[in-house]
Amino acid sequence: MKHTIVALVLDKPGVLNRITSMIRRRGFNISSLAVGASEAPSLSRMSFVVEGGEETVKQVTKQLQKIIDVVKVADISKENVVARELALIKVTTTPATRSEIVQLVDIFRAGIIDVGSESLIIEVTGDEEKINSLARLLEPFGVKELMRTGRLAMVRGSSTVKIDDDQLGAPAPRTASNGAPSSDSPPPGW
Amino acid sequence: MRMTGGQMLCESLLREGVSVVFGLPGGAILPLYQTLPQFPQLRHILVRHEQGAAFAADGYARATGRPGVCWATSGPGATNLVTGLACSMMDSVPVVAITGQVARSAIGTDAFQETDITGITVPITKHNYLVTRAADVPQVIREAFCLAGTGRPGPVLVDIPKDVLTEEADFNYPEVVHLPGYRPILEAPIEQVRKAAGLIAAAKRPLILAGHGVIISRAFQELRELAERAQTPVVSTLLGLSSFPEDHILYVGMPGMHGAAYASMAINEADLLIAIGMRFDDRVTGKLSAFAPNASVIHIEIDPAEVDKNIKAHVALVGDAKHVLRQLLPLIQPKTNPEWLRRVEELKQAHALGSPRPDRLQQRYVLERLSEITDGRAIIVTGVGQHQMWAAQYYQFKEPNLFMSSGGLGAMGYEVPAAMGAQLGRPDKVVWSIAGDGGFQMTMYELATMVENNIPVKFALMDNSYLGMVRQWQDLFYKKTYVATHYTRNPDFVKLAEAFGLWAVRVKEVDHVDDAIHQAMLHQGPALIDFWVDQEENVFPMIPPGQTVAELMEEPEERVHWKK
């Protein structure tokens, strides 16, 4: 089962490394990852496609949340979402195949963004299935290069994955929350 | 006020209440060292190896409950800290480690002694920082202490390039820092707490499984109150030892791989397990699917990621152990479980730990005597191996927070520097290091540090000429094929200790044990007893890895008649 997780993370050097390091060392299976700017200047928005059962995905979410630079994590798999990927496909063309390819591009509402003498670059946006099928149909013509972004996903309607209102401004705990002594006093007896 | 990065660092440490730092200098961190004379309130303990600094900071932190601080130079100094940091991470110990780094312009060029220590330590620190401007030092240090010491504690590493240590900027110490991604949960939702109270009221065979979290949150009184009010017996994980008085009628023992058989059996028979501040490590659970087969589980745990990770909780109370227990206690009606307590007592009688043979010097005997002579009130720091398990089994802890050991990482060599750190943190206590001859030789150079600084740790060196625990596995699981576990020519540890400047004595006979222990404690400075112990004794009981109580091996027959 594939789950979509969205995270807001601090836009700081090393954040991506912290996240991928955790995913690698715990053996989680991530089939796509996308990262970029968000609506807030200090935050990046990421989305992950995680493969695994309910328990695994819960663990991924919690382990992500534990990373200090990760501010918010949400599993939006059960929500009504729009999900999109973008792909660029460089396909071989000959005078004989060109019109057939153009037809396909039209059917998929894709676009041609570069025309060379022996190849075209096609830009296509959509869900994974759509991109997979276009790629499959282009295969016989000779796909020279294919590149796709990870899945971007957003919950439909007005609900949003955002940080809580107080979250950026809330002070971190000042003293040990655990009541540990602040001086060299011995621990309390039982 | 204008200060250099190095001065800001020292000033910030003072603001955080730091009084001791363990470290060793080198090029990249030199500017920091050269500012130390301006900060006489910061006591610097010059170690012999940076691993010693990291372990000492860990021992200091466990003993005091406050972050321990260590520092090292770039490159090899920083990498030498790694084992200690991994240990603190696994055992949730608050440590702040500071490393020098090559100058900013040289980062990324494979400069002399450049190592990507922030990259290396991502998985073994709670968080880490590379400081790129002197002006950021105070805030980073403030954040580092906040992260290390709160929530589920852990090590935080701060890497500071050499030219940041010398750069000048205005010093402003932030009262408050903002860490939007960090919000430790202290209290559990009250409906969940009510559910837990309901389970406790209904349980016929409840059992508390106390872990390190009880000690970290200093929830000693709350734990005791819960146990007494609900008449619930208490078993303890390795790192939970000394969270509950062992001479208490409700104390059962440590379960798990080398735990007491009756403690594992009690888990097996319980109908409710109240797990507090622990993470169901495989050394506790054995085969997960067969663990506590008859029990519902209440899991009190500050780290949400530990809930349902290994064992599914029926009621999860995410929060700080002390806070959650305080929420729970008012909802607990006094109750009795006489039949269950009788049953637990029965298990205790039927499966008592064996007694040491009187005709040989066995580690168990030494530990029994140590426990008796120190009245169960010494701080016990162990290495890893057989001696560690026997210390856990045979020392009877009668005061809170007395047991320090590398539980999660299982790092040999912990016993020497961590004991040093613990003693510095608790100068009022007698600290005994229970050392293996293997582990001792990994870090024994810190004896010099102890003598130099008059840190009066007492060593019980359990000298069996073996990497004993590994030999035991070879004995039990590889038909006694001993490969690379026998030290055929150990050094003369008495002469060695004396060369370092310790008082030392060798003990080969049962009759000389008491005397040696008394003498070591009468001696003002650090002292060492080289116990030549039974070489091929095995630790029992044992539940082989990944197995269940049904496969528990008790003491073999020929040893049983030594039981009291």
Ligand SMILES: Cc1ncc(C[n+]2csc(CCOP(=O)(O)OP(=O)(O)O)c2C)c(N)n1
């Ligand atoms: C740094 C490190 N290396 C290897 C091990 C594997 N190991 C676990 S116990 C043990 C034997 C320890 O020997 P010793 O310190 O003499 O203690 P004993 O078991 O003999 O009491 C070894 C090698 C370890 N835990 N830590």
Ligand SMILES: [Mg+2]
């Ligand atoms: Mg040994």
